[in-house]
Amino acid sequence: MAVNLRRNSGRKSEEVDLPRRRFLGWLSSVGLFGSAVLSAMSNLVFIKPRATYGAPQRFSIGKPDEFPAGTRVAVETRRICVVREGNKVAAISTTCTHLGCIIGLSETGFACPCHGSRFDSDGNVTGGPAPRPLPWFKVTLAPNGELEVDKDTEIEPGSYLNV
Numbered sequence: 001m002a003v004n005l006r007r008n009s010g011r012k013s014e015e016v017d018l019p020r021r022r023f024l025g026w027l028s029s030v031g032l033f034g035s036a037v038l039s040a041m042s043n044l045v046f047i048k049p050r051a052t053y054g055a056p057q058r059f060s061i062g063k064p065d066e067f068p069a070g071t072r073v074a075v076e077t078r079r080i081c082v083v084r085e086g087n088k089v090a091a092i093s094t095t096c097t098h099l100g101c102i103i104g105l106s107e108t109g110f111a112c113p114c115h116g117s118r119f120d121s122d123g124n125v126t127g128g129p130a131p132r133p134l135p136w137f138k139v140t141l142a143p144n145g146e147l148e149v150d151k152d153t154e155i156e157p158g159s160y161l162n163v
């Protein structure tokens, strides 16, 4: 039921619709409450840290049988190249030592698509701006028979794990 009041404002009278005022008051209350809830929730999001520390640097790459002799395969998600020569296995970094691009395999070793650095099959720089050879990472045989690469431990280039 609408109640209309007339108020004399001097020059003309103004019609005031009370249900409309109530509705607008209710609407603004809901808006205020909603924005307060949203801001409280957005502050609560910051309580739990969202920091990520990247992928683990020590990981399994599978059983030695999965890498037959002569294998030279890039594991792009891990940024390594698994090399198997006879009964020897190694893991060479595929992160360019220039500015960190992911290096691809080439006929002569490795090639960086970003600025043209070239590496031989052992990761030695043969051309381009890369300042250092590609690091080799420690490979071990885990108790479950799988090969494990530890990217936190660099080893002497040319050091293979005998499997």
Ligand code: FES
Pocket: 096, 097, 098, 099, 100, 101, 112, 113, 114, 115, 116, 117, 128, 129, 130
């Ligand atoms: S990042 Fe590989 S050559 Fe620059």
